[in-house]
Amino acid sequence: MSLIIKAEKAIDLLKTKYLMKCKQSTYSGEKYNIKYLFEEKKGSKDLLIVFTACTKVGQKARYNYIKTLDEFKCNKLFILDDFGFDERGAYYLGKDKDFAIEKDVESLINYICEKIGPNKEFYIGSSKGGYAALYFGVRRKDTYIVVGAPQYNLGNYLNLPGHTEILKYIMGNCSQESIRILNELLKEVLIINKENRNKIFLHYSDKEETFDSDLKPLIDELRSLNYESEFDLEHYESHAELTKYYPQYIKKILSKNLSR
Template sequence: MSTGPARQAIKGIDTSGGRPVEYRFAHARNGNRHLVVVFANIYAPDDYGWATGVFDSLRANILWIRDRFEGQNTYYLCHEMDFGVERSVIGLISGVMTSLGLTPQDVTVWGSSKGGSAALYFGLRYGFRNIVASVPQLRIGSFVREVYPDVGRHMLGETMPDDNVAALDAILPDLLAAGANPDAHLYLVSSPQDEQYSTQVEPFLGLFERYPNFNFLFSESPFITGHGKVTQRNTPPLLGIAYLLVEGIAPRLGVTGHGYEQPEADRTGIEMFLKSTSVVQSSFAAPVVTAPAAHDLLPAGAVRLTGWAPGAVRISIWENGKYLASAPVGADGAWAWERDQRWGTGEHRVRLFAVDASGYQSERTDVQFTVSEHVMPAPSGHGSAQAPLVRTPRAHDQVRGDAVGFAGVAPGAAQVGFRLNGALLGASPVGPDGGWVWDAGRIWPHGLYTVEVFAVDETGAESPAAIVPFTVMNAPVGSSAPAY
């Protein structure tokens, strides 16, 4: 057992399977060669189980998996009887295990209630060495239909047909009856004071007898008053079991070697996995803010943020570490947001990031502006045109002089114009889908350029400009910029 500061948890999303799987991961202390996989109960905060610091002193690698698929719990198994959820979850576990250089013999699966059922299922089916299941449900289909019908409809289908209920009821008893993973170290926790014991645990205890390493923690404390209290009263002995399992000791009469430490263990594999599945993806472009412009002076009651975020479904908006709101992103990538209350006077720095359909986040974008009670709002309709989104060239790109072309989108605009050093370079019509392209039709000499790209609507109103700095690299050094 090790003590120390709270564990740093790294968040990620694995999309290698059919369903995105959200997770949290904490590195082992002192190079411990073990992985604990934690499944969540029905009331776990944010659908992560045992994630309140109770495992901070555990020396193993810890993988918490979130049970939230298509907006609801699934027992990590299925949505409308599609077991793609299960396949995606085991894909995540396998990816983490492999990247750590571990085998199923180095893994403990852990959970209580719904999470205990998941620990039993994944442990038995996929051959993990240690299984800790506190107050699980073994007849899952009947339980969700009768006790949690919202979860039941999500897992079984809208009408929760009897055949689907029977199929889910059978998956755990069938694994036990078949003697799946016979060498597993099984730790089952229950109590006669648990209202689910007589229907969900007791009828199946005989199936565990064929497991030589089965351990039954049966608590009859008078302080246990229901299902939720069983795990609470047994947390100290459960954590004691966890510490022993991490050390390679199965708490029975026999004792095995322990330690499994590699203080100088190579973390390359797991670091690469965590980076590739990180919630924040560097390949996902940060949102573009077209208004307000940096350091704008704005009236308190008329602050409107607009911009572009192609590929995103929403923009998350924060100030000083405090969440303000989310703004939906349209199919064309455009977004806009106005606060439903007045802004305080003074300087504001707002931070935004884009979120895609899988939950991945972009890099951050900051916009700074100042609010004053002495600034009058612009006349209605003035400045309503939105700056175009320039997709090529990207800011600070290096391009060849004979390959300088501009492309992007400007929904609702009639045309897009281009300026360099205040001089108009040209214009391009905007198609029905909002797309536009433009090429000056000449070679650009070597140098650094900053082009302003602006949209014009049918009334002639001009939008704020999108600023595009880029460098032309291949023309002879010393050539002058084009005199347009």
């Protein structure tokens, strides 16, 4: 990693910590309190809704892409997923099969949308955040969904070494039935909402470790369901490398599609 990139990441981290300490709000849902940052821009009818990826082991969840999106002067809603056994996240879904985090996050999104009445909604996230951006974004009509290498067969992914505690937190166990339910979750949402006229922009690599298990099946499903989709293909060899490429893709898509 170059010194410039390291410096940018350090600055981004400092700003994020400041915002979490001084600007963070809490939405009281029916069961869970959802932490978020909302940057309101008077006169803008665009809303960016940004979800968090998993942090490293031992590092609590924090907001993503704050610096990346700083140049875009519009409404921004950053939603934190700090649930889970180690506060690194529960895929915005729930605990012990209650799926109540999901309902409260959806309620927060509805609350902010009612508050500002956006003409355009952009759902943004990578990896875990990309899963959430798809999961929540396709439920609303005419949205723009800009994602980087999301998981798709979530049950299989969380059943891998290093992730099973997340699976156990969300579903209460690691049974084959729990794995099956999570594998079908995003697919069912895509099928149910295929008439919502969403536009999906997907950045991915065909060389990284989740391509065959998650990305290729997702791409095939989007094509099968006739989603309006655009694919940004790279060839890096590690899922972790998407953070080098995806931020520029966000900027490219927003520059083309934000209101003028």
